Amino acid sequence: MVILVIGAGSVGRRHADNLSALGQTVELIPWRSYDRAALETRNDVKGLVIATATQVRLELVTLCAAKGWPFYVEKPLHWTAKGVAEIYDAAGDLAKRSMLGFMARYHPVVQALAADDLSDVYGFSFEIGHDVRQWRQNWSFPDSYAAKPEGGGVLLDLCHELDLAKALFPDLAVQSVASVGHTDFDGVDFASRIALTDGAGRTGTVAMDYLSPVSLRRSELSGVRGLRKLDMLAAEITRDDGHGPQTENFEFDRNDMFRAITRDWLALIADEDAALTPLAPRVSDMRSSSDLIADAWGKRVFTGAAEMTF
Secondary structure, three states: OEEEEEOOOHHHHHHHHHHHHOOOEEEEEOHHHOOHHHHHOOOOEEEEEEOOOHHHHHHHHHHHHHHOOOEEEOOOOOOOHHHHHHHHHHHHHHHHHOEEOOHHHHOHHHHHHHOOOOOOEEEEEEEEEOOHHHOOOOOOHHHOHHHOOOOOOHHHHOOHHHHHHHHHOOOOEEEEEEEEEEOOEOOOOOEEEEEEEOOOOOEEEEEEEOOOOOOEEEEEEEEOOEEEEEEOOOOEEEEEOOOOEEEEEOOOOHHHHHHHHHHHHHHHHHOOOOOOOOOOOEHHHOHHHHHHHHHHHHOEEEEEEOOOOO
8 A cells, every 4th residue: 555645845755755764655746747536546545645835735635535545734734714624624534544744743842841731831932933045955935835925924834833832832812913024925924923822821922934044943931930941953941940940952853753743644544543642733633723823824914024035
């Protein structure tokens, strides 16, 4: 039996390589070669990875539902609440055996933090940024999915931190979103800052940008029992309860997250009731996170324009 990977860009190729390394037979299909009628005749498929632009994912979910193929779909699921609802309606019970690609939940810093008692936290900030022109070799932002006003922009592209905030504090809701655009890309946010609150009185922000000349990925959680500072690039947590900072370091390779989430998905393909990693983003468990991301995208208010040349 084979696993299909639809989308042959850098993300799709990474999925194909990781699946092969985990002993799977893989067929990589570029989106431009997608032929639904041909795929509907296949009886040798056990799962499908959706590594396409966000704008075409509903079509592939409907195919998987029709064939009963568990799917792994890249994040975000959609940029509108209506689009999220359509995908969940199409997936039905198949969502229980499918995975949404929030692999940052498998980062050792996140796993360690999730094991902490966070009930004392009253404030938080999550931030991720990187110069979009330096992202990938032989990749052009203006020609990519990210430059499209519908389904593009940094809030959707770098929504991992928003999902992490929701995973740690499930009751969060969006209060406001301030965004910076670009004069050459109407409706596309190059920086966004999201204000969130929850019923327990927590307040915080999640910020993401395409602009930072230095790659960064850091967070702070303020609690009455202490301060926690996270650096996901350095793979470390620093805790300070008022008696001096203590830093915990973790071994980390970025591809380990891809391998870990893929192992969980393969386990779900084999058994819907398989034991998974804590915080595993099974699609059936990710509706509230997907709705939060769509709500944030819809609440963007553009307050200026970035100076960046392409």
